[in-house]
Amino acid sequence: DGGITQSPKYLFRKEGQNVTLSCEQNLNHDAMYWYRQDPGQGLRLIYYSQIVNDFQKGDIAEGYSVSREKKESFPLTVTSAQKNPTAFYLCASSIEKNRDIAAVAQHFGDGTRLSIL
């Protein structure tokens, strides 16, 4: 079945450490997104990518980095510069080419919960 796979499901970060969250999709979608979910705040966009080798900052990009070397993969690195990384991270994808962008829904992975040790 097609879908989005996020790993690991749970991740712990030590002080001063960078950690990388994996996101892989086999839906042949062009666009991919990373969101952060905190209680009472809904979803906030960290980064998004429309095509391979291109990505853009979202609303809360500071302390995070991404790459998009393959269409299927969009890993997120939480750097030591992110002082409050404890959250639930969601990866999403959507078909964007030749479609009405506003009408397109996003498909989500099951998330990674990141905590501080």
Place this chain on the structure above:
Amino acid sequence: GNSVTQMEGPVTLSEEAFLTINCTYTATGYPSLFWYVQYPGEGLQLLLKATKADDKGSNKGFEATYRKETTSFHLEKGSVQVSDSAVYFCALNSGGYQKVTFGIGTKLQVIP
């Protein structure tokens, strides 16, 4: 800028009760509107959508009508089940990759 307003809850209902979760929005232009559902420990799943005024989205007994005059997209279900317990997110997309705006999510608890 765009915004979506919904109550955080929790909303607690008995099984077979009628459900309404209110969603109002502020946006430029003519956005598409969505309801997503998140079950515990999982990501979001699209529940239904509407892309223009007066459209009604429906799925699994849930319905919502795009009301431009009241800028609303309220979610309704006639008879809820325990399995409907989840967090429900209202969202809008006014076009473009950065233009998806989510509400804070409303937690629904259905008790037997």
